[in-house]
Each structure stands twice: as C-alpha cells, then as structure tokens.
Amino acid sequence: MAGAEIPGADEYDVDITFDETEVRRLLDVGPDDVEPADELTFAKNVFVPLTTACRYTCTYCTYFDPPGEASLLSPEEVRDIVRTGADAGCTEALFTFGDDPDDRYDRIHAQLDEWGHDSIHAYLREVCEIALEEGLLPHSNPGDQTREQMETVADVNASMGVMLETTADVGAHAGPRVKNPGQRLNTIRTAGELGVPFTTGLLVGIGEEWRDRAESLLAVRELHERYGHVQEVIVQNVVPNERSNYERPSVETMRRVVAMARDCLPDEVSVQVPPNLSPTRDLLDCGVDDLGGVSPVTDDHINPEYEWPALRELEDIADEAGVPLHERLPVYRRYLPEEFGGEADGNEWVSETIQRAMAADDEAGERYRETLFS
C-alpha cells in the first residue's frame, strides 16, 4: 500500500509505504510472541503546561481552552514550577501544551509580544533556558512543528516529542482544525533530520482499526530506521474525561497493541505505558520497559483526573514483574557521548548546552550524573 493513503502524506511529502506482508504479520502478533523486559525505567519530571491555547480541537482532549479563556504561564510562574521540581529531585521539565497557540489566539499573541517574543517557540526557548538554570533538563512536546520552529529550541532540549496518535483518518480529528497524520509524521521526520532524540506514541481507542495500529507502528519504525532518533514509543489508552466519554480500550486490546509495538520496534526503542492511565500491571509481560515521566510534584495536566502513582507504587509494580526499576534521564543513554556512558560522537544528538548542564560541577549536574550512573 502506498504512503499516499495516509491522510496528509502527499501534502507533507511523507514517503512512507507499507509492506503488506509485514502489516499482516504484525496483525498476528500477540502477548505470547514477545519477551517481557528485564528492567523497567522511569523519569522524574515536572509538568509545565505553558499554555492552554491550541489551534486544534481534538475531541478526546480536556486540556485546551477556547480563545477567550486560554492562559499562558509567565516566566516567573515557570521558574516557580521548575524550581519546585528541582527541589523534589526531578531531572526533567516536561513542556507540553497547545499546538501553535499563537495561531488564532490574539490574546496569546499580545501577551507574547509584551514579553518580547514574536512566537511561542521564541518563548519556549526562554523557558527552556529557565529550566536549565534551575536545574532541570527540558523535554518539549509542543505538538506539530515546522523545521524552523524545531530549530529554534532543539539545542535547549535534552529530547523532544510528539505523539503520532494514529496514521488513520479518525472522527476525533474531524472539523476545520485538525491533527493531520502526514503533518505528525513530518514533525517526527524533521526531528530525525535535525538529530533530536525523540519520543512519540500511539493513542489507542480514538476510532482507529487494528490495521491502523499496525501501520502507525510501522510508520514510526520506518522513520527510526532512517534516522535512529526514536528513543521511546508510548502506547497510551484514551481515557474518558469531563469533556468526552471515550470508552477505554479493554485490557486485551492494550496487551495486544503493546505486544505489537514490542515486536515491531527494534530492541533499542523503549515501549512506554503511562502508569496513571493504563492497566500497567497487566501489560508488563507484553514488552513494556518504561513507565515514562512521573511527577512527584505536579498533576498530569492533560488528564488531571488521573493521579500519578507514587514512586513506592512503581517499585511495587517492578517487584511484581520481578525486574529492577531504574530512574533515567529524559534523554536515553545511547544518545550521550562516552563520558556519560553513551555511544554518541561529540554533540551529534545532544547539544553543547545540554552537555554542559550535565557535566556541571553543581547540584543539578550531580543529580543528572547520579541518575545516569545509579
């Protein structure tokens, strides 16, 4: 099947084709076909919901606010949040927020202007610098990005991400302002071209079919094979919230998608499930090896009704699975140069700025290295 059948693939010149035999093979994979992981990892983060303005209106999302109400955190507010995180021993500042918020929200534009920025990415750069100053490594997921936008912030992030969600044309993304699979894949490809260690994932239960899940995984694999930049793939089930009543996918469905992800992706790519949303204990034998970012201090602002488990509970989960639990940084070790225990050459993946923070002779540097080598 040709890539032209992925909605938006032509428009964004995304040249991905699926091998029908491989799609069928993957559709046959189940939990019995994969090995459980031999360790579980997680990262300690603070969630910084920079703005609730968003150009899209995904029907499963409770996060975005309409134009008249949306807010933007000030530099001082960001500093407070990241400082609390650093004090609580976190290593990651997770900047996840509305997609291109300055696109149609005049008040966001005006506020950015007042703070001396002509775009959300210029402002994102400033707040990433604040996070670094306060002792956290930024991981930004601002949704879809152009090459120019990503270039604005790449060197002040340890890694970046965007959920592919799905390659399918689903009702959840219907209407005049929608996520477009071609554009999502283009964002993931751009990260590869720019050498940015990247997180992506599938959102399961938004109207996609089994075949779409297989194709979504194969599309991510294809881009990773080209660039080697995909560090982890999140397999996330949709959850109901006050705005939408999506039905949670069954445990059986999640077990099969996680197994498909594990089978499809090369070993070095982690398969992550978010422990506050997923039936985590029931997925561990299907190849999960990462529990993502958990925060000891902030809510999951995207799904605020779903509390993060405490560290103690992650330990219980790992114990039950009979594997060790290790804390990790927001960038996976293999993207770091040898002095940090990795395999990269110089700053091919991780910028000077980030490496300087990691090597620094200060409290934050010590926290990063302790996490790396513990």
Ligand SMILES: O=c1nc2n(C[C@H](O)[C@H](O)[C@H](O)CO)c3cc(O)ccc3cc-2c(=O)[nH]1
């Ligand atoms: O707990 C969550 N963490 C999410 N994260 C964060 C993730 O758990 C950690 O920040 C990474 O594991 C850091 O490596 C995302 C990161 C991305 O780059 C893209 C999407 C997400 C989505 C979520 C999410 O929905 N829930």
Ligand SMILES: C[C@H]1O[C@@H](n2cnc3c(N)ncnc32)[C@H](O)[C@@H]1O
């Ligand atoms: C940051 C990520 O959060 C996910 N996201 C948004 N809304 C929901 C929901 N109701 N349930 C689960 N995940 C959701 C999307 O996959 C987005 O990309």
Ligand code: MET
């Ligand atoms: C708040 S959702 C996460 C970031 C972005 N809006 C996206 O959906 O990709």
Ligand code: SF4
């Ligand atoms: S999921 Fe992200 S892109 Fe979609 S409406 Fe919510 S904030 Fe916007």
